[in-house]
Every structure is written in structure tokens, then in C-alpha cells.
Amino acid sequence: MALKLIYFKMRALAEAPQMLMHYAGIKYDYQMSWEYFKKDWEHVKPTLPFKQLPLLVVDNTHQISQSIAIMGYIEQLAGLNNTNPITTAKMHAVMLGAHDLFLPLNPILNFAVGEDFSTKKIALLPNLIKRIENLDHALASTTNPFFFDSEPKACDFFAYHHLDLARTLYHDIFLKFPRITELLHAIESIDPVRNYLISRPKLIGIGVSPKLIINGTAHPTGTKNTDTQ
Numbered sequence: 001m002a003l004k005l006i007y008f009k010m011r012a013l014a015e016a017p018q019m020l021m022h023y024a025g026i027k028y029d030y031q032m033s034w035e036y037f038k039k040d041w042e043h044v045k046p047t048l049p050f051k052q053l054p055l056l057v058v059d060n061t062h063q064i065s066q067s068i069a070i071m072g073y074i075e076q077l078a079g080l081n082n083t084n085p086i087t088t089a090k091m092h093a094v095m096l097g098a099h100d101l102f103l104p105l106n107p108i109l110n111f112a113v114g115e116d117f118s119t120k121k122i123a124l125l126p127n128l129i130k131r132i133e134n135l136d137h138a139l140a141s142t143t144n145p146f147f148f149d150s151e152p153k154a155c156d157f158f159a160y161h162h163l164d165l166a167r168t169l170y171h172d173i174f175l176k177f178p179r180i181t182e183l184l185h186a187i188e189s190i191d192p193v194r195n196y197l198i199s200r201p202k203l204i205g206i207g208v209s210p211k212l213i214i215n216g217t218a219h220p221t222g223t224k225n226t227d228t229q
């Protein structure tokens, strides 16, 4: 089975799938949109099933869109899916609850600059806290570090990504959420996942001039190829 994960220069919706694949020991290729399609994004977008990325391409044939669907597929491939329909539905609810953090948190970190960044950062906080409280509430129903089990599942990695971005934007945000801090530490203490987190492109210049360090070179975040700049 050949897996290609197609995305852009952003620390956003391709993170959780990669963490899950590293955890499960599943091999994949990560390609930027322009590398895979050999075209600029504006020409690719109209051709895609949901007109956005990430996209998981299986065996150069099947295109899976939508990050939650991608997580579900990888979870099944890894044999980590739960067979109880009730538990599966509850895991799906956690995934959707975590996805509630996506906007505008991810774009603020990856793209907003200057006054726009400061204004959006202040405006987001009350709503973000409410969404984090929902995840904290879900964690309160278990004594495990993870949402459902003593081992992480797709929903744990999905939640990790958005909570990690929340922590990056507001450094002390989890002081009142010890269970969330415990979840983040538990995920970070898994060797292959930690290795991925340490080695992935670093996001720098948040709020000023966001860039990803890819193979030692700082590239502006975005949907465009900047290899030659």
C-alpha cells in the first residue's frame, strides 16, 4: 500500500495524520501540492473532491479528503479502530470537538501578522477556552492519560495538534487544565511521535512573518511553491 499525504507549507491539518502514521509505523510520502500535482494550487483546487487539502492518495488511485476521514482511514489501516459502535461514536465526537478548535486558531498561527495577529489573538481566547473546556470535560470521564484507553487513538493525536497550537499561541493557557497537560505529555513521551515532533519543520516568526524551516531553509507559509526564492 503506497500512501502519499499532500498538503501545503503550514503547521495545520497534516500534523495529526503524520503523528498517527509515525505512531503506527506506517510509511508514507509527504508531498507539497505543487510537487505532487506539478501545477499551482489555483489550477489544482477545482479538480479535488472537496477542493481543499490535506489529501491522502492511496496506491496512486484513491483520493481521501477531509482530515477526519483521513484519520479514520489510517486508524483502520493501523488496526487501532474500536469495534464497539458506541465507543467509536464517542471517539468521533472527540475528533469533531477537537476540530472545533481549527478555525481561526490554525490560520492565526500560520498566517496572521502585525495588528491583525494581535486583534485576532485577543478576540479568539474566550471562545477557544470554551472549546478546550469541552475536551477537558471529555477527558474527565477517564483515568487514562488519553481520551479512551491506556493507548492513544486517532482522536488523541487530532486533539493534540489543536491543543499544541493553542499552547503555542497562549503559553499559559493550560494552567487550569492539568488533564490536558497530562494528555500532551503522554503523547510527547511516545518515542516515534516525539521523534516526529522534534524533526518536523519548525514554525518560526509567528505573528510577524510566519515561516517553516524545511531542510534548513526558511519558507514563507502558504499554498505557493517558494523553493526558488
Ligand SMILES: N[C@@H](CCC(=O)N[C@@H](CS)C(=O)NCC(=O)O)C(=O)O
Pocket: 010, 012, 013, 045, 051, 052, 053, 054, 065, 066, 067, 068, 223
Ligand atoms: N474540512 C477540511 C478543511 C480543509 C482546509 O481548510 N484546508 C485548507 C488548508 S488548512 C485549504 O485547503 N486551503 C486552501 C484553499 O481553501 O484554497 C478538513 O478537515 O480537511
